[in-house]
Amino acid sequence: MTPRDDQQHRVPVRTGVALALGVLLWLGPYLGLVGVLVPQQVARIDPANKTGDIALMSTVAMIVSTIANIVEGGLSDRTRSRWGRRTPWIVAGSVGTFVCVLFWGQCSAVWQVVLSDSVYMIFLNMIVAPLIAVIADRTAPKYRGTISSVYALGNSAGQYGGQMLASFFLPMPKIGFVVLAVMSLLSGPVAALILREGSTKNMPVSPVTWKTFSDNFVFPTHHVRDYYLALFGKLSIQTASFAISGYQLYILTDYVMLKGNALQTYVSAISMIMMVTAIVMCIGAGPVSDKLHIRKVPVIIAGLLIAVGSFLPALTNRPFIMLAYAVVVGIGMGMFNSVDQALNIEVLPDQRTAAKDLGILNIANNGGQVLGPIFSAAIIKIVGYSGVFPLAAVLAAVGVCLIFFIRKVK
Structure with missing residues (x-):
């Protein structure tokens, strides 16, 4: 049970x-793959349709996730x-992601890339949802911001x-896939x-009925405004x-318009x-x-x-502007990530279904990683890459508005 402040x-x-x-060991490989090595892989396999291929991969991954x-x-x-x-799930998920990434690195067709990403998402979420729930399991409210x-x-x-x-593995991507898999x-x-989770063999569990099925495997419906x-605020910002x-x-x-060593340097610098x-x-x-x-x-x-x-x-395509973008967004994402999980836990409708409900909230993370490229692919086709940046700014502003209307949390 979640400890109280006095406990x-x-x-x-x-x-x-x-x-x-x-989170470092699952998120680092995931974003290294979908942000760098897989786009390079897709550009090599199907250069004429690379943005659409990434959007397709992202769409399928969102559904599976x-x-x-x-x-x-x-x-x-x-x-x-x-x-x-939590332990059986996060360990099994780690083994599954390892196998998937090794296969991913050998793909030579777009359908194989899409399939690899989809199966990978099944195992990745075995780690993600249970691991986030540990915050609710083992942290009193007064320490949730710190944790x-x-x-x-x-x-x-x-x-x-x-x-x-x-x-660093752009010149040798196959080695990169192996390193990220490990x-x-x-x-x-x-x-x-490190967690050394205790046994739950004697923890009560309610029998499977329609109500328990609804509680454990369906989107929550009671006390859910905030x-x-x-x-959706988190989804918009992500x-x-x-x-x-x-x-x-x-x-x-x-x-x-960067290439060669300059490209690698800017990816690393950003x-x-x-x-x-x-x-x-x-x-x-x-x-x-x-x-x-305060959380909000x-x-x-x-x-x-x-x-x-x-x-x-959007103001210029000169390389320095991407470094300015990195500074401002890096500060914003650092602040957002450090407090957002605490806010999420405090708006949960039921602590007994914390992993499921936090898992749904985590859809905003995965959904953002998926919807972002989909929206970008659409805007790139219409107005080019310059349209991506106003789109992202508007989405972030929408997220701010939604979070502003939360009542339960200061």
Whole structure:
């Protein structure tokens, strides 16, 4: 059961470390793949239709991910084993992602790339939904901002460090796929070893009835106003972020007109800037949020920064503007990631179905990673790459408006 404030007297450091390392080791490989190595792979296989191919891959992945998040999160909530509720899932998911990425690296046709990504998403969500639920399982409300910040440190290092790492393998992509596969393999076991989750064999579990099925495997329907505002606000902001980062390689080659060593340098520089700025914000934003007892205000400020930073490359296609974009959006994403998870937990309709409901909220992350490239592909066809940046700015602004109307959280 989730500890109360009076039951947890110190910050649960072990939980924070496990979460940070776990998310780093699954998110880094994922974004290194879909942001760098897979776009390069697709451009080599089918250069004439590369943007449409990425959009197709993203669409199929979104459908698979949505179903997997709900089902696997719900099953995790109901799992009873000597290793706990979350451990069996995150370990099995790590092994599955390892195998999928190895196969992915050998693909020579677009349909194989799409299939690899789809199966990969099934196993990836075995890690994602149960791991996020650990925050609700083991953290008292007064420490959730701090633990969300620690989680966000791993998230930021994975989000931007993964792309930076992958950029080093652009000249030798097959080795890159192997390295990222091994990182994915470590995610669940490393987190599980640090967490040392207790047995849940004696934890009560309700029998399967239509009501329990509805509670555990269906979108929540009671006391959900703020929950869905958080969900769609998060989805809009994440979609804004990935509308640009999902096509970062193509933006740099086809809009900024970089190639060769300059391309690799800018991919690395953008990722490094965003990682450092995000990490700096993660260190402070969560603890300050705990101290001031506020969640909404930092998330709203973060969304506004993301909107402003996303618009900057619309002003010029000179390379330096992508570095300015990286600074502003990196600060915004660092602040957003460090407080958003705490806000999400506080709008949950039922703590007993935390993994399932947080898994649905995580659809906003995966959905953003999927919808961003889809929206970008459409706008690129209509007006070119210059249209991506106003699109991302508007999406971030919509997310800010939705989060503003949340009532339950300050």
